[in-house]
Amino acid sequence: MEVIRSQKRTPSNDTVSNPKIPLYLTAPQMEVRLEEFELFAIDRLRVLKGVSDGLARGRNPKEMDDLVDTLWKEHMRDPDASVMLNKDIISHFVLRLVYCRSDELKKWFLSMETALFRHRFRLQNFEAQRAIVGEFGLPYKAVTGAELEGLKERLGQVVRSLGQISPTVEAVYYKVPFEEVPDLVASRRVLIQKGFAFVAGSQLVSLVVTQFRSHISKALILTNRKWTTTIREREKDRLTPIVEALSTSYLGPDYSQSTEYAEISLKDIDQVAKSSFPLCMRHLFEKVREDHHLKHGGRMQLGLFLKGVGLKLDDALAFWRAEFTKKVGSERFDKEYAYSIRHNYGKEGKRTDYTPYACQKIILSAPGAGDHHGCPYRHFSEDNLRAALGRMGLSSRGMEGVMDQVRNKHYQLACTMTFEAVYGTSCDAGINHPNQYFEESQKILKSKTPPAPV
Amino acid sequence: MTREEIESREDESMMDAPQMNNPKPEEFFNVNYLRIYYGKSNLFPYSDIHKWLSYGHDGKHPGCDEYYFGRREFSFTLENDVYLRYKSFKNASSMEDAIKSHFPYKIDIGAVYSVDPDKRHAYSQTGTNVFTPVERELVFDIDITDYDDVRYCCSGADVCSKCWPLMTVAIKVIHTSLTEDFGFKHILWVFSGRRGVHCWVCDPKARRMTNEQRSAVAEYFRVYKGNENNARKVALMGYSLHPFLARSYVDYLKGFFEGELQATQSIFSTKDKYEKILAMISDEDIQSELRGKWENSARSSLSEEAISLVRWEQLKNTLQSKKHKAPTLRMCVEEIVFTFTYPRIDLEVSKQMNHLLKAPFCVHPKTGRVCVPIDPNNCDDFDPLAVPTLSQLIEEINSGGSRMDVDDDDDSDTSLLGKSIKFFRSSFLEPLLKSCKEEIESSYKTKIGKSKDSLSW
Numbered sequence: 046m047e048v049i050r051s052q053k054r055t056p057s058n059d060t061v062s063n064p065k066i067p068l069y070l071t072a073p074q075m076e077v078r079l080e081e082f083e084l085f086a087i088d089r090l091r092v093l094k095g096v097s098d099g100l101a102r103g104r105n106p107k108e109m110d111d112l113v114d115t116l117w118k119e120h121m122r123d124p125d126a127s128v129m130l131n132k133d134i135i136s137h138f139v140l141r142l143v144y145c146r147s148d149e150l151k152k153w154f155l156s157m158e159t160a161l162f163r164h165r166f167r168l169q170n171f172e173a174q175r176a177i178v179g180e181f182g183l184p185y186k187a188v189t190g191a192e193l194e195g196l197k198e199r200l201g202q203v204v205r206s207l208g209q210i211s212p213t214v215e216a217v218y219y220k221v222p223f224e225e226v227p228d229l230v231a232s233r234r235v236l237i238q239k240g241f242a243f244v245a246g247s248q249l250v251s252l253v254v255t256q257f258r259s260h261i262s263k264a265l266i267l268t269n270r271k272w273t274t275t276i277r278e279r280e281k282d283r284l285t286p287i288v289e290a291l292s293t294s295y296l297g298p299d300y301s302q303s304t305e306y307a308e309i310s311l312k313d314i315d316q317v318a319k320s321s322f323p324l325c326m327r328h329l330f331e332k333v334r335e336d337h338h339l340k341h342g343g344r345m346q347l348g349l350f351l352k353g354v355g356l357k358l359d360d361a362l363a364f365w366r367a368e369f370t371k372k373v374g375s376e377r378f379d380k381e382y383a384y385s386i387r388h389n390y391g392k393e394g395k396r397t398d399y400t401p402y403a404c405q406k407i408i409l410s411a412p413g414a415g416d417h418h419g420c421p422y423r424h425f426s427e428d429n430l431r432a433a434l435g436r437m438g439l440s441s442r443g444m445e446g447v448m449d450q451v452r453n454k455h456y457q458l459a460c461t462m463t464f465e466a467v468y469g470t471s472c473d474a475g476i477n478h479p480n481q482y483f484e485e486s487q488k489i490l491k492s493k494t495p496p497a498p499v
Numbered sequence: 500m501t502r503e504e505i506e507s508r509e510d511e512s513m514m515d516a517p518q519m520n521n522p523k524p525e526e527f528f529n530v531n532y533l534r535i536y537y538g539k540s541n542l543f544p545y546s547d548i549h550k551w552l553s554y555g556h557d558g559k560h561p562g563c564d565e566y567y568f569g570r571r572e573f574s575f576t577l578e579n580d581v582y583l584r585y586k587s588f589k590n591a592s593s594m595e596d597a598i599k600s601h602f603p604y605k606i607d608i609g610a611v612y613s614v615d616p617d618k619r620h621a622y623s624q625t626g627t628n629v630f631t632p633v634e635r636e637l638v639f640d641i642d643i644t645d646y647d648d649v650r651y652c653c654s655g656a657d658v659c660s661k662c663w664p665l666m667t668v669a670i671k672v673i674h675t676s677l678t679e680d681f682g683f684k685h686i687l688w689v690f691s692g693r694r695g696v697h698c699w700v701c702d703p704k705a706r707r708m709t710n711e712q713r714s715a716v717a718e719y720f721r722v723y724k725g726n727e728n729n730a731r732k733v734a735l736m737g738y739s740l741h742p743f744l745a746r747s748y749v750d751y752l753k754g755f756f757e758g759e760l761q762a763t764q765s766i767f768s769t770k771d772k773y774e775k776i777l778a779m780i781s782d783e784d785i786q787s788e789l790r791g792k793w794e795n796s797a798r799s800s801l802s803e804e805a806i807s808l809v810r811w812e813q814l815k816n817t818l819q820s821k822k823h824k825a826p827t828l829r830m831c832v833e834e835i836v837f838t839f840t841y842p843r844i845d846l847e848v849s850k851q852m853n854h855l856l857k858a859p860f861c862v863h864p865k866t867g868r869v870c871v872p873i874d875p876n877n878c879d880d881f882d883p884l885a886v887p888t889l890s891q892l893i894e895e896i897n898s899g900g901s902r903m904d905v906d907d908d909d910d911s912d913t914s915l916l917g918k919s920i921k922f923f924r925s926s927f928l929e930p931l932l933k934s935c936k937e938e939i940e941s942s943y944k945t946k947i948g949k950s951k952d953s954l955s956w
Contacts, residue, residue, distance in 0.1 A: 205739040223681060224708065227715035233741045237719075240682030240704070 065173055066165050068180055070260065073134045081132075082139055083287050088120040089136035090291065093157040098475055100160060101455050106167070113164035142276070142284075143291045145269040150292055155265065159258045166250050174249055181256050185219040188243060193218065196236065196243060203236050217246040226251045311360045321486035323460060323479045324421045324433060325407060326350050332417045337371040342410065342418040344382075346402055348389050353401035353480040358390045403478045404457050422447075422456040439466050527867025527888040530578065534602050535893055536862060542892060543598070543860055544920055549591035551928055552608070554701075555935030557590075562943030570633075572609030572616040574855050575601050584855075585616040604864045607855035610635035611706075632852040637683075637705040637713060639720075640848040640856065641669050642695035649839045651764050651772065656865070658694045658883055661763035666696050667878045668755050669842035672747045673698065673720065674875040680743055681716070685931045687923075688873040690886060692863025696873060697856055701931055703938055710851055717849040719743070722841050731779050733837045735830040747841070748833060756836045757811070765803040766839065767810035770794070776814070779835055781827040785817055859923070862889050871919040874926065887915040 077085075095116040099109055121136075123129040137158070144154035166174060178185075188196070200214045223242040229235045229251045235242040244252055277285050309317050318330045329347040333339050339347065344365075351361060365386055369378045387393045404420065412419040421430055430451065434444050443466035450459035461476045468489050476482050536542050549568065550557065556567035568590065575583045575597075583601070588594035598606065610632035614622055619630040643666060647654050652661040670688055677683045677700060685701040708716075722744070723732055740748060760766070767773045773793055777786045793810055801809070815832055822828045848854050861870045867888040873881050895915055 199742040202739050202742045202745060206737040206741040206744075208737045210738050223715075224704075224712050227711050231715040231718035233719055233743065236742055237680040238682075239679070 065169060066162065066177060067130065067134050067137075068177070068257070068260075069134065069137050069264075072138055073131075075131065075135070077135055079283070081135065082284065083291070085132050085136040086139040086143065086291055088132070089140055091120045092116045093140075093154075093161065096157050096160050096164075097153070100156075101458060106164075109160070110164045110167050113161060114168055117165070139288075140291070141265060141268045142272060143288050145265045145272055146292070151262075151265045151269075155258065155262055158261055159254060162257050163250060163254045166253060171246065174253075175246075178249055178253055181253060183252070183256065185221050185244075185252075188218045188220050196238075199236050200243060203234070207234060215245045215247065219244045219246075219249075219252070221252060225255055227255065309355050311356075311363055314356070314364065317354075320490060321483050323476070323482035324437065324463060325419070326479055326483075327437070328421055328433065329417050333365075333368050337368045338373070340416050340418075342412060342416050344385070345389070346407060346410075346418040348386060349399055349401040350479050350483075352390060352399075354483050358387065358392065361390070362386055401478070401480050404460070404476065407479070408456050420456050420460075422451050422459040423454075427451075434463065437463065437467060439463065527890050528862065528864055529889075530602070532867075532889040532893050533604070533862060535896070536889055537598050537602055539896070542916060544923070545595045545598075546591050547920065547923060547928060548858065548860070549594060550932065551701075554703075554706075555932055555939050558936065558939070560936075560939055560943065562939045562946075566615070567611065569615050570613070571611045572853075572855070573858075574607040574609060575603035576605040576607070577601055577603055585619065587616045606858040606861050608858045609855040610852045634706040635852040637700035637708055637716065638849060638854070638856050639673060639698040639700075639717075640691070640695065640845045641666060641673075641698075641842055642691070642845060644694060645843040645845070648775075649764075649766075651766070656694055660882070660884070663883055664755070664759050664763070665840065666883075667881070668751055668840055669844075670696060670698075670873065670875050670878045671751050672842050673844070675746070675750070676720070676743055679746075685927065685934065686875065687859065687927050688875050688878070689859045690868070690871050690873055690881070690883060691857065692861065692868050692870045692886075693866045694883075697859075697870075699856075699859075703935075713852070714846075714850040717844065717846045720842065720844055721846060722837055723843050731781060731827075731834070733779075733834045733841070734827070735834050735837065736826070738829070740830070740833065744837075748836065752836050752840045756840050757808075760839060761807050761811065762804050764839075765807045767793070767807040767814075768803040773810065776835060779838065780818070780831055782821070782824060785821055785824075785828075789814060789817060860919075869916065869919070871916075872923050872927065874922060887919075891915060 092113075096109075096113065099112045104112060121129065121132060123132060140154065144150040166177065169177070196218075197214055200218065204214060220241050221244050223230050223235075223237050223240055226235065226242050226244055226248075229244065229248060230237065230242060234248065235244055237243075280288075315334075318327060322330060326347060329339065329343050332343070333347070348361065348365075351364075356364070362383060365382060366375070366378055369382055373381075384393060389399050391399065407418070408420045408423050410419050412424055421433060425433065427448065431444060431448070434447060439447065443462070447459045447462045447466070450456070450462060457476055460482070461472050464472050464476055464482060464485070468486065470489060472485060474481075476485075552571055553568045556563045556565065569587055571587060572584070573586045573588070573594070575586060577583065583603075586597065588597060609616075611634040612619070613629065613631050613633050616630075622630050643650070643653075643658055643662060644655060646662070646665055650662040650665065653659050674686065674688070677686055677698075683700050683702045683705055687699040687701065689697045689699065691697055722735075724734070735744070739745070765772070766776065770793075773790075777790060780786050780789075789810075792813060796806075814835075818828060818831050822831065848856065857870060859870050859872060862868070863870065867890060868883070868886040869889070869892070871886055892915055
């Protein structure tokens, strides 16, 4: 795959004609524009994150099929089928570069791509599925004639054992070494004899998914080797920064420009904190009021959040000053703290307008002694978390659901469940940014209060 | 143990052993006996174990990997529960030397790794030279304590002639499946020394299975899903049994349940016992109907066993006529039979390549019994209470009847352990090594052929 800068798009002449789902067996021989390199990857990443979210919510296979269909149409579709196919292939290979670089990244990518493949496969008709099996070059022969006759009775037993009262022994069965279909063996969904499993046509998905997974797993190892030995260095001014940013990218709005919903003023801030802040920010806010101080991590996390909710620089300075001067005095405040608040708003130094932290970043932070930042669902002890949730008004039943998510390390889902419990409404998109929590909360609260009379 | 102690032990000649004569009957095991067991080279079969675990690579053929045995992990558990992992040995004599210097209470066999376990720290965990398991037998562990909820004669560590047959049935069911369904050929069953059995599947295909594949086989065998929170621990759904379960039921489980099990456990004879079974029937009306019949049945002169059989028939008839009431009743009779008789394997042991398992021919420290092989084709004849103990072996030595220290097929070896060693060799080791030799030779030929082809035009 060659990445070029030119505006002209070179048509790919290596499009695989038949299968609707490419198998990513070999790297494509085509030219890619630099912008597409990143954009295609981001779109695919949205799909994979959607898959991840669906699995974490325990969606059943049929629901996952529908979810994948929706996600794919939303992010990867193009009126031109060959363009769509190219995007599919290119984005996959770019993400291989991104996700080959550590065991954790590899594991996530492998799981999501395998799940994506599984559900896309399930959505295909039988002929298309057969074609894909063929593409894998699997040497499995269909069982026919006398051999099939001899197995018919037991094949029928298998079908009946799976809940079908009148066994429709399918027309086509494949004789496959049992090692190739571990999930069918584990759930006793196939007849096994002398080391071979007899896989029905309708069970092909198991077969191909195992192959797919195994292939991608090996490919990731090779890609990692190539990355660390050649590509990373060679591309350090061009592709490497893009690749490195992609794995940690947060894909939602960045809340650096506050919206009309979100302007708050200093006099409202306590009330708004109580009604609309997510737990992480409530905690930091309470601590500022209580201790009249916050360490650096907390100042960054809360400060940028407040910027995102629409607190103007002057109001921000007034807020922090009012609290900090109770402890450190006005002179020290001006000397040590005011500068960094202005810095956060882009008024100092290199004048970068810093963006408020997304959940991903907050969860990964490492609060130490005396710190209050981070994600309470991750960083609080169970007792402290329960107490804090209690103060937010959660019932003990609501709390159990949240604690369950916490135990399974689904911190954002825990926060989402808290949101849903507090506002009595569902949040299907899931919380992935504190400012998103705030905005959604404000939307709900404003829709409940009648507009003030003019 | 200090060096002086080791040396003084080795100086002891056989004739000093009579001082330890006349052990108390309950003292089946002690450290001194253990030292003799491992010390005398015609008891613990060092070279057989080495030959087995070399899988032919200790030969002279160019296709042999002379370092193969050295990459196998062993672990020793010493007196005072000191545990030594990642032990590896170049060859049979260094294995023998290590065992003779530690006299471990337990020897476990682990996986064959990518590099010598002893040297694993020399290899980084990333990149190509990772320390990782590459081969390991497919193993199963069945322990009778997992059946405590369905055996009434013993509980915990005890085992007797009434409940041991549960192990026998387990061996039959699993062994048949391993050979008929999975096509495995080189299977070794071993007594665990006290209350269970281990199974070692040694085919090359089995040794190369991934964790996922092992897990799949373990799950294939899993039927019982019990904990204290559910009364119905076996749930057979669908309209018929899977052919594997059907065969197990028809060939082994049904007959065992209605025959031997009823005779030894009388599972319906008291209220406590039959309530447990009634709880497995998911229909209150049927439960009450049967309870009514049994609660008030006259104190007859029938034996416990006869009462149990009568009640079983009543249960079957009632369920037969009512089974269409609900899907959960369809195979209720079979579920009850499976709950009491179907093998319960320890899934965790089978699922991971790096799981260690006790070596055959070890001695169990609590019972003194040797972990001898069991013939799966004659497992009805196996009696765990007749397995030679350490003290019996020592006494045999003292009376001059010890095992011949030879490798031949001399039938004159009538020693206690001789029969087991002979079985190990003829039924398991020889066929295995023959097939290993063939495999090494043919894969070597293929490799040579491939490189020859690459040179040809």
